[in-house]
Amino acid sequence: MLILFLIPATLLIVIWLLLLSRVTHEDWLIAAYxxxxxxxxxxxxxxxKDNANRERLRKYNGIASVGIRLLSRGNSSSAICKLTKCNExxxxxxxxxxxxxxxxxYVIQRELVKISRSSVHAAIFKSSNELYGKKxxxxxxxxxxxKLLSYPLIGIxxxxxxxxMIMTNAMTIGIVIMGIGAAITLVLVYSMYDELxxxxxxxxxxxxxxxxxxxxxLALLVTSGMIMDKAWKTTALSHDxxxxxxxxxxxxxxxxxxxxxxxxxxxxxxxxxxxTAKLAAAIMQNMSKGNAEIGRLLKExxxxxxxxxxxxxxxEAEKANSKLMxxxxxLFLAILVMLMLPVAMSFSGF
Numbered sequence: 001m002l003i004l005f006l007i008p009a010t011l012l013i014v015i016w017l018l019l020l021s022r023v024t025h026e027d028w029l030i031a032a033y034x035x036x037x038x039x040x041x042x043x044x045x046x047x048x049k050d051n052a053n054r055e056r057l058r059k060y061n062g063i064a065s066v067g068i069r070l071l072s073r074g075n076s077s078s079a080i081c082k083l084t085k086c087n088e089x090x091x092x093x094x095x096x097x098x099x100x101x102x103x104x105x106y107v108i109q110r111e112l113v114k115i116s117r118s119s120v121h122a123a124i125f126k127s128s129n130e131l132y133g134k135k136x137x138x139x140x141x142x143x144x145x146x147k148l149l150s151y152p153l154i155g156i157x158x159x160x161x162x163x164x165m166i167m168t169n170a171m172t173i174g175i176v177i178m179g180i181g182a183a184i185t186l187v188l189v190y191s192m193y194d195e196l197x198x199x200x201x202x203x204x205x206x207x208x209x210x211x212x213x214x215x216x217x218l219a220l221l222v223t224s225g226m227i228m229d230k231a232w233k234t235t236a237l238s239h240d241x242x243x244x245x246x247x248x249x250x251x252x253x254x255x256x257x258x259x260x261x262x263x264x265x266x267x268x269x270x271x272x273x274x275x276t277a278k279l280a281a282a283i284m285q286n287m288s289k290g291n292a293e294i295g296r297l298l299k300e301x302x303x304x305x306x307x308x309x310x311x312x313x314x315x316e317a318e319k320a321n322s323k324l325m326x327x328x329x330x331l332f333l334a335i336l337v338m339l340m341l342p343v344a345m346s347f348s349g350f
Contacts, residue, residue, distance in 0.1 A: 002164055005178065009160035016153045019104030027106035031098050032090045034143040037136055039083040046076035046083075101154060105146025121145060124193070127200045130272050133249075144196060148189055155185035203242060204273050208312075210243040211275045212305040218279075219298035228283060228294060229254060246270050260287065275305060 086097050109115050124144055129137040159181030167174030214235055221231035229251075236247035246267060253263040264280040271277075279301060286294040 002167055005160050005164050005167070009157050009164065012153050012157035012160070016104050016150070016157065019107045019150075019153075020100065022107045022111075023103045024107075024110075027103060027110065028095055028098070030106060030139055030142055031103065031146075032095060034139045035098055036087050036090050037132070037139070039087050043080050043083050046080050050076055102143070102146045102150045104153065105148070105150035106142065108149045109142060109145055115145065115149075124196065127196050130200055130270060131196070131203065133270065134266065144192065147192055151189050152185060155189070156182050159185060204271075206241070207243045207246075207271050207273050208275060209309070210239075210241050211273075211279075212302065212309050214243055214247070215275075215279060215298055215305055216302040219295060219302045222298055223295040228287070232283075243271070243276070246276075260284065 090097065115121055121141070125137060125141040128141040128144070132140045160178055162181065163174045163178030165174075166177055217235045217238065218231050221234060222228060226234070232247060233251045236244050236251050238244065249270070250263045250267040253266065254260060261284055264284050268277045268280050282297045282301065283294065286297065
């Protein structure tokens with residue numbers, strides 16, 4: 001009985017080790033590139049967190065300021081310094097900070113060309129393009145797929161080995177542990193894929209929430225006589241939210257002599273929402289018609305965007321009310337029991 005589980009566990013580990021031995025310099029470079037990018041993203045988040053804390057501290061004085069500073073535990077300089085040193089080491093060729101667990105996944109992708117042509121790879125690449133941009137999407141997609149391919153091999157192998165060791169003393173418990181461990185491994189692996197989709201959906205929701213303000217400001221600037229490129233750049237620089245960042249990227253591309261059609265096309269691909277696609281398409285179609293036509297379109301678009309935002313707020317409020325029904329009913333039943341219990345006990349006394 002033990003052999004039935006020991007053989008596949010050993011086979012999976014051998015396959016994983018063989019794949020690890022076939023890792024090339026190119027695979028290490030892709031993994032290092034992705035790790036460096038992740039570190040830079042983390043550094044930017046830590047800087048943003050420190051800036052937000054400083055802005056909050058400016059509102060307080062005296063003892064309140066000292067108390068909030070203690071609660072916020074200072075700044076993130078030590079973590080930023082650690083990530084910066086990690087990036088410097090990776091750029092010099094020191095790969096110690098890269099985990100070996102995902103490396104066999106890079107080998108599988110390189111040797112099995114069909115994976116790069118699959119629908120799963122296409123979906124991951126599309127989502128990565130939205131989150132990380134055209135420049136970083138290939139490496140980030142490769143990184144995630146490597147984890148999805150490598151983690152199940154080593155995870156299930158280790159689970160089977162642990163189960164076999166326990167089965168020598170308790171057969172049933174060992175089988176249960178193997179089943180639970182394999183299920184947890186697969187769930188954790190799928191959660192990485194699901195996390196990517198969740199991040200994309202959250203980003204689209206943020207862009208949709210910011211869109212009414214953006215298009216309203218564009219309409220105001222254009223109708224007041226400002227040319228479209230100038231209005232776009234002014235709006236992009238007015239805030240630091242997700243949609244404004246994408247607008248700044250588009251503005252920088254146009255400043256770097258990228259044709260407006262390509263720049264706005266990239267904007268559509270990065271945002272991937274119907275509102276931003278409609279906005280960019282309207283701008284491209286009316287470039288030759290002057291600000292009078294585009295101003296009218298932007299006003300109409302702003303009116304529709306605010307109406308859609310109000311409708312969406314109502315729908316979200318209805319969803320929240322429906323979710324509150326269950327705890328409300330449970331609270332009602334608890335109060336009902338508290339009221340009826342003394343009455344029932346008084347009747348039983350007679």
